[in-house]
Amino acid sequence: TLIEMADIGNDATTATLDKAKRKTLVSLASSLELHVSSTKGFQSAMVTSGGVHLGEVNRKTMESNKAKGLFFCGEMLDYDGESGGYNLQAAFSTAYLAVQSVH
Structure with a gap:
């Protein structure tokens, strides 16, 4: 398109x-603005693995150790865990840290 x-x-x-x-x-x-019209629901939610190595990120602020002012959260990071909301919680928590740390 x-x-x-x-x-x-x-x-x-x-x-x-x-x-x-x-x-x-x-x-x-x-x-381009994209709008989510529906989901398969929380029971079908999945998270992928791979991404920015955690050693390259300040875990207290989620700021890149290589590029000042660049923040990562959620699936951009190389972590994975059990299904059932654990990865979702990590995504929410890292997003919160990043937002709190942006000046």
Whole structure:
């Protein structure tokens, strides 16, 4: 849909996009509003693993140890645990820490 909105042909590749088309595509993607219309409910909620290594993040603030002012939370972090809400709680808790630490 974004490709169509940017008036980019289906046969285009990243290498063939000119600067103007790339800017149009980035602008469309960054301003696109998505609205959740439904979920499968809490019983079907799942969390994935992988992401930013915990050693690269200040665990008290969730700020990157490599890039000042960059904060991580939730599934952006490399942690996983038992299903049943534990990962969701970790996501909520890390988000809270990050928000409290942003100046």
